[in-house]
Amino acid sequence: MPIPVRTLLGPGPSNPYPEATEALARPLLGHLDPEFLHILDETCHRLREVFGTANARTLPLSGTGSAGMEAAFVNTLDPGDVVVVAVNGLFGERMVDIAGRCGAEVVRVDTPWGRPVDAEQVLAAHPAPKLIAVVHAETSTGVISDVSGIGAGKGEALLLVDCVTSLGGIELPIDDWGVDLAYSGSQKCLGVAPGLAPFTMNERAWARRVLAPRSWYLDLGMLGAYLGEGRKYHHTAPVAMIASLHAGLGRVLDEGLPAVRARHQASGEALQRGLQEMGLELFASEGSRLPQLTTVCVPDGADAHAVRRQLLHDYGIEIGAGVGVWADQVWRIGLMGYNARPAVVTLILGALREVLAR
Amino acid sequence: MPIPVRTLLGPGPSNPYPEATEALARPLLGHLDPEFLHILDETCHRLREVFGTANARTLPLSGTGSAGMEAAFVNTLDPGDVVVVAVNGLFGERMVDIAGRCGAEVVRVDTPWGRPVDAEQVLAAHPAPKLIAVVHAETSTGVISDVSGIGAGKGEALLLVDCVTSLGGIELPIDDWGVDLAYSGSQKCLGVAPGLAPFTMNERAWARRVLAPRSWYLDLGMLGAYLGEGRKYHHTAPVAMIASLHAGLGRVLDEGLPAVRARHQASGEALQRGLQEMGLELFASEGSRLPQLTTVCVPDGADAHAVRRQLLHDYGIEIGAGVGVWADQVWRIGLMGYNARPAVVTLILGALREVLAR
Numbered sequence: 001m002p003i004p005v006r007t008l009l010g011p012g013p014s015n016p017y018p019e020a021t022e023a024l025a026r027p028l029l030g031h032l033d034p035e036f037l038h039i040l041d042e043t044c045h046r047l048r049e050v051f052g053t054a055n056a057r058t059l060p061l062s063g064t065g066s067a068g069m070e071a072a073f074v075n076t077l078d079p080g081d082v083v084v085v086a087v088n089g090l091f092g093e094r095m096v097d098i099a100g101r102c103g104a105e106v107v108r109v110d111t112p113w114g115r116p117v118d119a120e121q122v123l124a125a126h127p128a129p130k131l132i133a134v135v136h137a138e139t140s141t142g143v144i145s146d147v148s149g150i151g152a153g154k155g156e157a158l159l160l161v162d163c164v165t166s167l168g169g170i171e172l173p174i175d176d177w178g179v180d181l182a183y184s185g186s187q188k189c190l191g192v193a194p195g196l197a198p199f200t201m202n203e204r205a206w207a208r209r210v211l212a213p214r215s216w217y218l219d220l221g222m223l224g225a226y227l228g229e230g231r232k233y234h235h236t237a238p239v240a241m242i243a244s245l246h247a248g249l250g251r252v253l254d255e256g257l258p259a260v261r262a263r264h265q266a267s268g269e270a271l272q273r274g275l276q277e278m279g280l281e282l283f284a285s286e287g288s289r290l291p292q293l294t295t296v297c298v299p300d301g302a303d304a305h306a307v308r309r310q311l312l313h314d315y316g317i318e319i320g321a322g323v324g325v326w327a328d329q330v331w332r333i334g335l336m337g338y339n340a341r342p343a344v345v346t347l348i349l350g351a352l353r354e355v356l357a358r
Numbered sequence: 359m360p361i362p363v364r365t366l367l368g369p370g371p372s373n374p375y376p377e378a379t380e381a382l383a384r385p386l387l388g389h390l391d392p393e394f395l396h397i398l399d400e401t402c403h404r405l406r407e408v409f410g411t412a413n414a415r416t417l418p419l420s421g422t423g424s425a426g427m428e429a430a431f432v433n434t435l436d437p438g439d440v441v442v443v444a445v446n447g448l449f450g451e452r453m454v455d456i457a458g459r460c461g462a463e464v465v466r467v468d469t470p471w472g473r474p475v476d477a478e479q480v481l482a483a484h485p486a487p488k489l490i491a492v493v494h495a496e497t498s499t500g501v502i503s504d505v506s507g508i509g510a511g512k513g514e515a516l517l518l519v520d521c522v523t524s525l526g527g528i529e530l531p532i533d534d535w536g537v538d539l540a541y542s543g544s545q546k547c548l549g550v551a552p553g554l555a556p557f558t559m560n561e562r563a564w565a566r567r568v569l570a571p572r573s574w575y576l577d578l579g580m581l582g583a584y585l586g587e588g589r590k591y592h593h594t595a596p597v598a599m600i601a602s603l604h605a606g607l608g609r610v611l612d613e614g615l616p617a618v619r620a621r622h623q624a625s626g627e628a629l630q631r632g633l634q635e636m637g638l639e640l641f642a643s644e645g646s647r648l649p650q651l652t653t654v655c656v657p658d659g660a661d662a663h664a665v666r667r668q669l670l671h672d673y674g675i676e677i678g679a680g681v682g683v684w685a686d687q688v689w690r691i692g693l694m695g696y697n698a699r700p701a702v703v704t705l706i707l708g709a710l711r712e713v714l715a716r
Binding site: 012022025026028034035062066070094097098195212234235236240318 | 361362363364371382383384385386387388389390391393420421422423425428455459545572575592593594595596597598670
């Protein structure tokens with residue numbers, strides 16, 4: 001059978017950088033091999049640079065972004081702890097679900113989908129939460145929210161930020177912004193296949209962690225022992241995926257974070273300008289639009305699903321549907337990692353124009 | 359830098375089948391792409407063949423083997439439930455840890471490391487447990503235990519079996535043996551890189567599952583919705599790793615399970631014979647030795663760590679250390695998946711002979 005080739009312009013995965021793909025297929029190393037441990041250490045170091053952090057506890061977790069979310073909560077919340085969760089999309093909802101399973105008292109702060117979280121409102125929601133959790137870049141709506149404002153006013157609370165769609169695409173200096181814990185995914189702006197969750201936590205979060213988390217697999221205390229001097233075995237690391245992340249991060253840092261961010265910014269602006277010139281309306285509120293993930297309203301008369309199917313079938317282009325009630329009313333178009341470049345913008349605008357004109 | 363190449367003869371990962379490596383580097387597909395969903399369905403079907411089961415709920419979980427272990431327990435045990443765990447090595451110990459975190463009442467049945475679990479003793483440990491958990495092939499000791507005997511006598515209990523090191527290497531007809539839940543890892547006898555946990559559960563286990571598990575990431579109720587008709591998004595599947603597992607399983611089934619098992623059996627026997635001819639003593643008790651993972655006692659006068667280092671440095675061969683108190687007294691030599699062949703047996707026996715003669 002012919003191997004299908006896709007231009008992946010949904011909400012992720014995106015097409016990996018060639019360097020990341022090449023590394024996936026290299027001869028496999030054992031998870032305790034000195035050469036692999038060197039790659040792992042360098043991967044953690046590179047993640048620190050991309051997160052903008054000095055946190056010693058920065059590592060790729062052995063699961064997808066949602067495993068990062070679960071790790072953050074199960075290592076932070078004991079039953080009865082108060083957590084404020086800002087909800088302006090699917091991933092805020094997921095945080096509420098996971099925090100609830102930890103037995104925490106969840107105070108949710110709702111904002112309509114498509115609009116950014118209001119920092120003041122989040123800070124006012126409870127006088128003394130243990131944790132405040134917010135999504136930096138909502139993958140379900142294409143909206144960016146102000147994390148630094150929450151970090152500045154958090155007081156004694158810990159601040160947890162979902163960076164799945166933001167890491168490597170837009171500015172995110174987590175130490176400067178007062179973020180105590182953060183997680184991401186490999187398959188968005190980092191330009192690597194899905195399967196790993198970059199994770200980081202600072203000393204403040206470490207000092208207040210749950211000592212015996214509900215999850216063994218995501219127990220950060222035990223995981224830390226593998227990374228530390230003793231190299232104590234915890235579970236078999238997904239070595240091929242980590243080698244690929246190592247290579248993808250190397251590519252990003254070789255190009256330089258400012259250049260990579262500028263590329264995401266320019267691509268997203270060009271796409272959003274082009275869509276509006278075609279007469280289409282953007283879904284995310286103005287001033288809060290992510291460059292790396294654009295949400296656009298399906299025009300009257302168009303069949304949202306049929307358009308996506310035609311893009312996939314005729315052009316090999318994947319774009320995403322909307323989430324929840326917007327499934328048939330919104331498209332999500334990602335320009336992440338390797339796909340954040342002018343040729344891809346030209347391709348998707350041209351293909352969409354042709355399909356809509358049929 | 360030159361790319362290091364290893365012959366991976368530790369307890370896993372093993373060198374992947376060439377087909378599995380090739381598939382890792384194919385153009386990436388989206389996790390909701392019809393072509394990918396076809397690959398996923400076929401992967402589940404192939405897993406059923408390898409597990410020897412008709413279970414509809416058979417799938418690769420998005421984590422390593424230990425995530426499979428955690429999924430099995432968190433979806434089965436409510437606080438206060440009684441679980442009997444057979445412990446004859448590290449992975450039985452891990453089961454006790456994870457079951458304890460679920461709030462279960464854990465009844466452990468200990469057997470000295472290096473010896474098989476006694477089915478009668480396990481069955482007699484408690485009159486009415488909800489779950490009995492046992493490791494089929496203990497990776498820490500190289501010992502096989504009798505699963506079918508426990509399955510025959512389990513009564514109302516559910517039977518959970520760790521098949522991480524057995525699946526694809528030795529006989530394992532889980533339906534015939536009365537196994538209700540089982541998990542494995544991609545990186546052992548299946549000949550794929552680490553990162554996925556093949557998992558299966560039958561209707562009996564499904565009917566008695568935990569309805570709101572502590573883990574969102576490993577909530578099998580939610581995961582099942584992604585595999586079913588609705589294809590409801592749960593988390594972004596690790597598409598590259600699944601494509602690789604698909605290819606590795608294809609290779610195994612093309613060769614034929616009986617032939618693959620015979621190859622593991624012959625390789626393991628040849629290795630164990632060769633080691634004994636060199637005057638070395640095997641660790642696992644006679645009659646309970648896994649062909650795919652051999653444990654051998656470090657001879658008097660040899661430095662266990664130095665020998666392993668020389669094999670790695672001079673020959674590019676990785677073998678494993680012993681676990682726990684046996685770290686310096688035992689080596690673990692795996693002949694799994696692609697490595698279960700005569701040339702590899704010849705290589706490791708020759709290299710070990712040379713290093714020990716120095």
